[in-house]
Amino acid sequence: MTEQHTLLWESGQSAAPLPPLVDSSGVQAEVDAAWSRGTLSWEQLKQMPDLHGAMMETLRRYPVAGGHRARIARPLTLAGYRLEQGLDVEVAMTVPHFLEELYPNPMQFDIDRFRPPRNEHRKPGAYAPFGLGNHTCLGAGIAEVQLLVTMATLLSIYALQLDPPDYHLVIEEHPTPIPGNHFQVQVRERRLSSRPEGRI
Numbered sequence: 001m002t003e004q005h006t007l008l009w010e011s012g013q014s015a016a017p018l019p020p021l022v023d024s025s026g027v028q029a030e031v032d033a034a035w036s037r038g039t040l041s042w043e044q045l046k047q048m049p050d051l052h053g054a055m056m057e058t059l060r061r062y063p064v065a066g067g068h069r070a071r072i073a074r075p076l077t078l079a080g081y082r083l084e085q086g087l088d089v090e091v092a093m094t095v096p097h098f099l100e101e102l103y104p105n106p107m108q109f110d111i112d113r114f115r116p117p118r119n120e121h122r123k124p125g126a127y128a129p130f131g132l133g134n135h136t137c138l139g140a141g142i143a144e145v146q147l148l149v150t151m152a153t154l155l156s157i158y159a160l161q162l163d164p165p166d167y168h169l170v171i172e173e174h175p176t177p178i179p180g181n182h183f184q185v186q187v188r189e190r191r192l193s194s195r196p197e198g199r200i
C-alpha cells in the first residue's frame with residue numbers, strides 16, 4: 001500500500017504535462033538505456049541517478065507517513081515544552097521535507113536535489129520518508145528497489161499522460177496527501193518495442 005501510494009504520485013509526475021518529468025529529464029533515457037543492455041540488474045539500478053532522484057523526490061514531496069505516534073518514556077523538556085512520562089505525542093518527521101531552509105522552493109518537484117553538490121537531504125532529520133530512530137522502516141531497502149524496478153518497467157512499456165492532458169492536480173488529505181478522485185493517468189503509447197523481446 002505504501003509503495004502503491006508512492007507509485008501513484010510518481011506516475012502522476014511522470015505523466016504531468018508541465019513540465020513532463022520523463023521528457024524533460026533523463027529518466028526515460030536512463031530506463032531505455034538500461035533495458036537495452038539486457039535484464040535490469042542491481043548494478044544497472046545503481047547507475048540511474050535520474051530515476052533514483054525521481055523516487056526520492058516523490059517520497060519527499062508526497063510522504064506516505066507524515067508522522068508516527070510515540071509515548072514519552074522519561075519526562076523531558078523539548079523546545080521549552082515539558083513532556084511528561086506516558087504522554088502520547090505525534091512526531092511529524094516529514095515536516096522538514098517542506099522547509100525552505102532545507103529544500104529551496106520545497107513545493108517544486110525537483111529530482112536533482114539529491115545530487116552533489118546540492119545533497120539537500122544530507123542534513124540531520126532532513127529526509128525521513130521511512131521514519132527516524134530505532135523504529136525506522138525495516139523494509140526501506142526492499143521498498144526502494146521495488147519502486148525503482150516498477151517505475152523502470154512501467155516506463156519501458158508505456159508512455160503515460162494525464163487524462164485529460166490538461167488536468168490540474170487537486171490534492172486531498174486522507175490524512176496523507178493523495179491525488180483527488182478525478183486524478184487519472186492514461187497510456188499515450190505502448191513502447192514494448194524498446195524492450196528486449198520477451199523481457200518484462
Ligand code: HEM
Pocket residue numbers: 002003006064065068129130131132133134135136137138139140142143
Ligand atoms: C514506500 C514504501 C514504504 C514506506 C514509505 C514506509 C514507511 C515506513 C514508516 C514511516 C515507518 C515508521 C517508522 C517510524 O516509526 O519512525 C515504517 C515502519 C515499518 N516498515 Fe515501512 N514503509 C514502506 C515499505 C515497507 C515494506 C515493503 C516493508 C516490509 C517488507 C516495511 C516494513 C516496515 C516495518 C517492519 C516497520 C516497523 C519498524 C519498527 O517499528 O521497528 N515497510 N515504514
